[in-house]
Amino acid sequence: MSEQFWIPVKLSLEISTVAVIFSLLFGILIAYWMTKSTFRGKTIIETVLLLPLVLPPTVVGFLLIMIFGAQSPVGKWIEKILQHSIMFTWWAALIAAIVVSFPLMYQSLKTGFQAVDSDIEAAARIDGASNWMVFLFITLPLSIKSIISGMILAFARALGEFGATFMFAGNIPGKTQTIPIAVYIALDSGNMELAWLFVTMMVLISFIMLLMTNIIK
Incomplete structure (x- = not known):
């Protein structure tokens, strides 16, 4: 039970932390550029950047598969370099977390x-x-x-990601099974005790994140 609980928690915190770092770096560059620049098509670009915020997670997962899947040009290029597909790996879970958390980071910055x-x-x-x-x-x-608020919100969003991660990275214990996926699997298998442990952990972390956001306002 201890291993079943802590491995997804550790993996989720790890992926969310790295996702926030990437979102922050890209977010600072893009948000500053968009703030200080005026050019034709700016509104369209900004709409694309914010699109993952309103798209269903399954749609985001589908698009990630189309972009990074083995049959896509990007997927073939990555597979040629790494000698394996990026799908159903830790990196796939990270990409999904970055994509869904970036809009919140960008908007805050x-x-x-x-x-x-x-x-x-x-x-x-x-x-x-x-x-x-x-x-x-x-x-x-x-x-x-605003930077701290963006980091907190992006972390919380990455931590709670389910649909895109499940489709793009799959459910591989120890590699891609994050807390939301672990909740689904525990509930589906009838392990209510484990499901409640995961839910309690998610509620606690989310509460702390929102509390910190309100404190720094």
Whole structure:
């Protein structure tokens, strides 16, 4: 029981943490670019970035299979490099977590960057600061609350992902069986004690995440 419980918990926390790191790095770059740039098609690009937020998880899983599956150009290229398909691996679970958590990270970062007073940034440039220095020492510090909120929300979303992960990464104990999938399997097999343990853990983590979000506002 102990191993059945802790392995999915450890795997979920591991995947969610790595997913947040990737979402944060990509989110900072893309959100800053989208905030400071004006170009034709910007609205369409932003809509695509936020699409996983409203799409059913099974649709996201289907699209990931179409993009990274063995029959797709991307999937064939990855298989040629790694000598195996990326589907039904730890990396597949990670990709699914990144895709579903990124929109929340992006939206939070964009809100933070938009809230920074442009006059402060302009004053720093007049004083000789480069765009990189303005971004690093003014924009990011002034957006810290939005950054932390985005990380918390993205972590919670990645932790709770089920549909896309189940379709794209499968249910492999110790490799891709995250807490939501483990809840489904435990319930399906009639192991209510284990299901309740997973549910309690998810509720506790989610409560802490939301509490932290409210505290830093």
